[in-house]
Amino acid sequence: MVPGRLVTLRPMEPSDAEALWRWNHDPEVMRWMDDGYAQPLAQVRKRMEERPRNAYGDVLRGIEVREDGRLIGLVRLRDAEPETGCAELDIYLGEKEYWGRGYATDAMRTMCRYGFEKMRLHKISLTVVTENEAAHHVYRKVGFVEEGGCVRSSGATAGGTTCSPWASWRANSATEPRPPRLDAPGRR
Template sequence: MFSGEKIKFRKLVPADAESYHEWRNDFSVMRSTSPYLDLYSSMETEEFVTMISTSANAKSYMIETKENEKPIGVVSLINLDFKNRSAECVIDIGDKSMWGKGIGFEAMSLLVHYAFSELNLHRLSLQVFSFNQNAISLYEKIGFKVEGQSREALYRDGQYHDVILMGLLKDEAKLETN
C-alpha cells in the first residue's frame, strides 16, 4: 500500500521539519507548487509541519527512497471529507536530484491507490499552475480531468497565470494496481 518500485511513504512527523525546511526555502522547488514564495524561519516551518502532520482532516506522508530511506518529498490528502468521500491531493518532490525520474508519477499513483482502495474515497481533486505542463501531463496520465480554471489567479515571474482545477473519480483512475 505505501511502497512502490522506487519509493515508500511513511507518516509525516514534526521531526521532518528539518528536511521540509530546506525544500520550502528553495524557490526552484516551490515555484511550481506553492502560491506563496517566501523565506521561512525554522520555527515557522516547524509550526507548519506540526500543523499538517497532526491535522484531523488531512493525511500527510514523507516520500522516501526505498534504497536508502532518504526523504525526497511529501504527499498529502487534505480537506478530507468522509461524508462526501473526497479529498484534495498535494505533492512536492523537494529533492531536485530526483526530478525527471518518475518519482512524481509513482508517488501520485500510490496516493491515489491509497485514497480509493483503503480510504474508500470516491473523488480526488487538485490544483496545478498552468505553466507546470509536466505536472498536468502526469495527472492526466493517472486519469485526472480538467474541471475548470481560476483565471490569472497566480502572479509568478512577472506575469499572471491560471490555476487549473483537476478532478478524478474512482472509476476513472488509470492505475496498474487497480
C-alpha cells in the same frame, strides 16, 4: 507506511523540518507554489512538532525513496469529507535530482490508491498552474482528467496565476494500468 513501487509514503516527523525548510527556500522547487512567506527554520520545526496527527480530513505523508530511505518530498490528501467521499491532493518533490524519474508518478499512484481503497474516497481533485507541463504529464499518466480552468490571484504576481483544476475518479483508472492493491500478496 504506505508502500509504492519506488517510494514509501510515511508520516512526516519533526526531524523532517530541515528538509522542508530547505525545499521551501529553493526558488526552483517553489516556482509553481503559492507559498506565502518563507519561514525561519525554528518556526518550521515548531510547526512540525505541533502538527496534529493525521486524521481522515488531513493526511500528510513524506515521500521516501524505498531504495535508500531518503525523504524527497511530500504528498497530502486534505479537506476529505466522508459525506461526499471527496478530497484535494497536494504534492511536491523537493529533491530536484529525483524530478523526471518516476518518483512523483509513483507517489501520486500510491496516495490515490490509499485514498480510494483505505479512505473509501470517490473523487480526488487537485489544482495545477496551467504552465506547469511536467505536473500535467504526471497527472495524466496517473489517470487524472481536466475538468476546467480558473483564475486565482497569487501573492507572487500582481496580475494573478492561471490554474486548471484537475480531478480523478475511480472509474477513470480503467483506462490506465491499475497499480497493485495495498493488500496484494507479495506486497511489503
